[in-house]
Amino acid sequence: MSSAKTNFADPGSFRDPAGRIYRTPHGVFRTVSRGAWPTVEKLDTSGALQKLIDGGKLWPARILTDAETPAELTTIVQESTARVLEHPVLPFVSYPYEWPFALLKRAALLHLDLQLDALEHGFTLIDGTAYNVQFIGTKPVFIDTLSLVAYEDGDYWLGYRQFCEQFLNPLLLTAKLGISYHPWFRGNLEGIGIEETARLLPWHKSLSPGVLSHVVLHARLTASARKAGPGAGNGKSTAKLKKVGLIGLLGGLRRLIAGLKPAGLTATQWRDYEKNNSYDAAETAAKHEFVGAFLKGARPSVLWDMGCNAGAYSELALDAGVESVIGFDFDLGALEAAVSRADEKKLNLLPLHLDATNPSPNQGWRQQERTGLQERKNADTVLALAFLHHLVIGKNIPLPDAIDWLLSLAPTGVIEFVPKEDSMVRQMLAQRKDIFPDYDVTTFRNLLSSRASIGKETVVSESGRTLFGYTQEIHGQ
């Protein structure tokens, strides 16, 4: 293996022999094998490639001439590659097990809609994996150009099972049972099995034609095939799936998914989350002013909003000139609300599910296929408003460690220290022994100032909530 392959090959792009992704200092490139090139060429010369890109559903891809091939890839190109595509660099990579319900649903509909568009141009998708979708804010895009292949009437959709496992079943888990798919999807990486989903859904939630077909019947057939074992039967016949049948199947899936809503969440509208603050109007104004002034000074391009809730401060950050915000929260209802806020106000905000005490790890093949959250960090500034006490008091994370972690995410930031006098912390300690003797603003200030330089500090509430704006001289590894 040439060293270029080892250094630049994306460790998550290896299953499809048609080509793979390379990330070099010059950008992101996708090699196209000699076998796959005729399809890509046809996609291009027929105009379908550009039409699908212009339609906004397909991530741009540019076919490079031999002269334009980056130097780092010349060895690979000689070996087995016909041509190289260049893609714009994605601002941030996220995984389906981090997406809130609304975004997984949106990704599923995009996948189906892209396939329907592709069929109009004589192409189809060969797989059905959620990892082929990425988000720019709350807008999904399909990134794998090589999933598009020429369609011949009669061809089956080979990605149907994968689509059910990675899109439909996780959504059904939440829509029909109010269960979060995130831990399961993250643990399994391949989604939620068909037989498991059928076993989980009680009969009275399986009565719609969509669920009966794509889950119940699907599970029965899967179980039969499994029991029959390999090489069952001896006759041979060539079965075809008419185009109108495939379109009907895709349309039916689309109708089923479009109608799904998350169950079991207390609220999903951002306005509902605004009501229940322990702040009054003057305190909120003071907090807004502090954060706004800090951001105008720091001028970050990318901001991470830790504990973003329904996105109020993400919106403030974007209004203050930040280009893009990734919002993280544990509360799935709040994330739905953040998505609806981002939609309504057209914000470049991507809300993602995060358990701060257990962020997405490096995992998959060789524990490199899917990158851990820490390695994907791209923020200039971090906001941790009403967040720290959830870690320290709520989860017993030692205060110095929690501060270290927040400081490792970005060079600058704002942290809100919520003292024991505040009603939120008092509530958390009401039923517990207070084992936090050093949890006070003085200790916090000392710990923070020994790690960073505090620019400004302001008390924003009567209960003593204090905002600290800080910068670090040397940003950590």
Add this chain to the structure above:
Amino acid sequence: MTVATFASPAYAYLDPGTASLILQSILGAIGAGFVILSMYWRKFIGFFKKKKPEDQDLKPSDPGHTT
């Protein structure tokens, strides 16, 4: 169970799952049936709409004019 060869695009890397292909075949046939049925349904409804004045200019080949 009959082993069937399913038509598949040239460059495929994924194991589609036999059961999933069989299900597609079933659903595809039902789906195709519905599409054809809905085509005839629309023609059938169109037959009743021909009494309106604006429908008098329908082409002679229109199935609404089966008299």
